[in-house]
Amino acid sequence: MNIHDIAKLSGYSAATVSRVINNRKYVSDDAKLAVQKIIKEYDYVPNDVARDLSKGKTHNIGVVMPYTKHPYYTGIINGVMDAAFPAGYRIVLLPSMYDADVEMNYLNRLRRKAYDAIIFTSHGVTLDDLLEYQKYGSIVCCHDPGNYDISAAYTERIDSYLKAFTWAKAQNVKKVAILLSRNFELSATSQLTRKAFIKIFHHEPLESLLRTDVITYSDGYRSAQSFYKNNVTPDLIFANGDDVATGARQFYLDHHLPIPTLIGQENQLSGQLLNLPTIDHNFHEIGRLAFELAIGDETKQVSVASRFILRNQNDHN
Template sequence: MTNIHDIARISGYSVSTVSRVLNHRKYVSDAVRAKVQAVIDGLDYAPSEVARDLSRGKTMKIGVVLPIFVHPYYTALMQSITEAAFAQGYQVTLLPSNYQPKLEKQFLEQFRRRSFDGLIFTSHESPLADLAKYQEFGPVVVCEDPGAVDIAAAFTDRKDSYRQAFEWIRARGYQHVSLMLPREPKLSATSRTMVEAYTAVFGTPPDPTRNWVGSMTNEDGKAAGAFFAKLQPDFVFSNGDDIAAGVLEYYVEHGLQPPAMMGQENETAGRLMGISTIDHHLDAVGQAALALATGAKHGRVEITSQFIARG
């Protein structure tokens, strides 16, 4: 297999000169560059990207751990990270985890072996402290408030917007409010924050038997619609506008009067339905996460989410 030493031997120039030509560096005359390039072309030589990565100390790749692909939160966050990465010449490697700690550990080990320059966890099952240990090998970023754990983070402050949302709901006299949660509160920071905000506003925790747990897709919303049709809440606070649309779709298909609803993520579905929502500004979160993963920023970046009242 042809290598840089063969090009140097055939062209009659040093390995360092050939390297400058291959990497489009300065300090090589046009005449010399043309002669070396002719040898390169004649040998049909293509430089090894792995070798280039080793020489420059970077892979120009960012790993992004995604538990699922279909939830609008992860879709929007992934799009933002990818756009920011491409603009800076980085490639993005998607790492689906399905909330499996074993897979998350594998991704961390790949990062330790320098497969990526940075690793972003959009969500995770493993303890934060376990993720933080790998920071000695480079930037590890989470997309949540890490609290007392010392780890880079880009996230939205949801507390105020959730409290505003529940105050808006209470002020309109709704008494039988059901929550749609992505996962059980003990596993999900988002679910915990929703429950804590509800408790602060209404004075008592929400009845867990009235909540729907496992809201990730529009189809989950339709399944929840059947649950709510029997329960008959007067208000449903969903964790996504498109998910809320699934609830509405079930009610419409069965000729039922739907409850009042609120969504999240400020999606097209929510605007068409005319329901209130919360914009977590995931575009800004994704950009900040990428900056942390590439080392352009350090520490924590907190974005303020926005309650949008409609109807």
């Protein structure tokens, strides 16, 4: 059933039917009653997708996110959502687990006009793949794309990492544990962490003090447990989230062990309550900027500064 069918059954033109459906003016009472009678009799519901496509827009923005529990992704999503709602856009969350085949499927749905744009909070496909699909709709990534001509909203991380490790070194720590979501080969963020560490400590992070696939509080707890079981006693744990650092802390508390110095990230409530040093990457702002780029007509890259925060001190770097 479409408006042309309703027009035939009601005896009025498709234009008149459209005006009735969309509550437009200049429709006689007789025409309105006749059209509404057919609509009710056949339980007709307008096809929003077809209507949006006829206008050239769906007002759907896809947001690809490998994980749902890490504050990096939740922070960006909250920023996107807060910007999208007042602008009249719908956000479609697209989980990927870094599966390139899954992400290519999302790109092909962009090609088929299921979305006006896609925001990649992170991705398993290559930047070359993203460039190839830009002709089908706006694509935005949330990391520095380097020389690639693609829209991006991202945090400048290196300075805050350097400040965090400089502060750590000033505490006379020798054994620094680093908790990461992905290893150095796969993650640009992990590579920046490694780069900053080497610049300050003048050696590679020790393999025995590295843990990957760390995302949640429970992962932080298990990482500390792993250090203990392997007779590794870090002086400091550089975690990839305040919740992760809190999880590690809880393991040492539960087993009546000395708690290493902790540095978290993302300025989460847990870190605020425990007065943990942290790094705020302003992911909410990144999400807002990514949305603006997604609905805009210009390909450009914007960055936001991160900051290292020392609790109970006047100096917020």
